Amino acid sequence: MASGSRDRTPPIILSIAGTDPSGGAGIQADLKAFSALGGFGTTVITALVAQTTTGVSEVHEVPAEFVTAQLDTLLDDVRVDAVKIGMLATTEVIEAVARAVDAHRLANVVLDPVMVAKSGDRLLAADAVEALRTELLPRADLVTPNLPEAADLLGTEEAADLDAMRAQGAALLELGAGRVLMKGGHLPTREATDLLLAPGAEPEVLRAPRVDTKNTHGTGCTLSSAIAALRPRRPGWPEAVRDAKSYLTEALRHADSLHVGEGKGPVHHFHAWW
Ligand SMILES: Nc1ncnc2c1ncn2[C@@H]1O[C@H](COP(=O)(O)OP(=O)(O)OP(=O)(O)O)[C@@H](O)[C@H]1O
Numbered sequence: 001m002a003s004g005s006r007d008r009t010p011p012i013i014l015s016i017a018g019t020d021p022s023g024g025a026g027i028q029a030d031l032k033a034f035s036a037l038g039g040f041g042t043t044v045i046t047a048l049v050a051q052t053t054t055g056v057s058e059v060h061e062v063p064a065e066f067v068t069a070q071l072d073t074l075l076d077d078v079r080v081d082a083v084k085i086g087m088l089a090t091t092e093v094i095e096a097v098a099r100a101v102d103a104h105r106l107a108n109v110v111l112d113p114v115m116v117a118k119s120g121d122r123l124l125a126a127d128a129v130e131a132l133r134t135e136l137l138p139r140a141d142l143v144t145p146n147l148p149e150a151a152d153l154l155g156t157e158e159a160a161d162l163d164a165m166r167a168q169g170a171a172l173l174e175l176g177a178g179r180v181l182m183k184g185g186h187l188p189t190r191e192a193t194d195l196l197l198a199p200g201a202e203p204e205v206l207r208a209p210r211v212d213t214k215n216t217h218g219t220g221c222t223l224s225s226a227i228a229a230l231r232p233r234r235p236g237w238p239e240a241v242r243d244a245k246s247y248l249t250e251a252l253r254h255a256d257s258l259h260v261g262e263g264k265g266p267v268h269h270f271h272a273w274w
């Protein structure tokens with residue numbers, strides 16, 4: 001049984017992702033969210049990214065064999081209760097992670113299909129989208145695309161309203177994802193509206209007040225990590241997703257208390273949320 005569901009032992013959460021020296025996105029954001037939500041964070045690094053609040057200057061990819069070495073070394077020793085998968089950079093790394101999901105029978109897998117940073121810089125090779133769609137999407141219990149990512153995975157136009165989000169979410173379920181959280185942060189709506197879809201159920205609309213800040217670096221990373229951290233402590237995915245979205249909204253509300261960099265600054269994971 002997962003340690004987090006047995007008692008108050010902190011669940012062990014794994015992030016498989018790239019780095020952000022400015023601390024707002026990637027592995028750094030993931031560890032902050034895990035800790036703030038009472039989890040114990042572990043990591044497997046897929047790429048070293050020279051980036052900050054203003055953009056990405058260089059990406060140093062980790063060879064797929066070394067991603068496998070990190071995964072096997074960790075998972076032969078440590079039983080993890082949930083996994084967040086973020087930036088993967090290349091087809092080879094995607095395949096390595098897919099193999100590990102099967103070999104180690106990973107459960108509670110949240111896939112954030114990271115493709116492009118907020119600055120517009122690519123974090124996934126264009127020719128790796130196919131592998132993400134065929135190798136990892138079907139192995140994910142929950143996939144959390146933003147609107148450009150959903151469109152890329154489906155080879156279609158970006159959704160412009162809730163109806164189009166619903167249709168694209170259903171198409172991603174058809175591709176084999178266990179559940180889909182379509183993130184509507186990019187829609188020009190008054191509220192930040194997401195849609196949670198599961199097979200055979202009515203989509204759930206999740207609304208949050210749109211926080212008026214330019215400091216939105218790491219929102220996607222924070223949300224997917226918060227979901228992974230909360231899942232072992234919640235009865236189901238809807239409860240984990242709702243509470244993770246509330247956590248993210250609070251982290252956005254605290255973003256302007258930070259002064260990190262000159263660009264789009266990070267959200268703030270303060271530690272007294274509950
Ligand atoms: N200003 C805001 N106020 C409140 N919630 C927001 C705001 N902007 C985005 N969100 C929420 O943040 C989450 C991430 O959404 P978004 O669509 O921006 O993801 P993303 O583009 O993957 O983020 P990232 O650029 O970090 O990868 C969603 O739940 C979205 O509704």
Ligand SMILES: Cc1ncc(CO)c(N)n1
Binds near residue numbers: 017049117118221
């Ligand atoms: C490493 C990393 N993962 C994800 C994002 C998404 O914005 C980012 N900027 N950097």
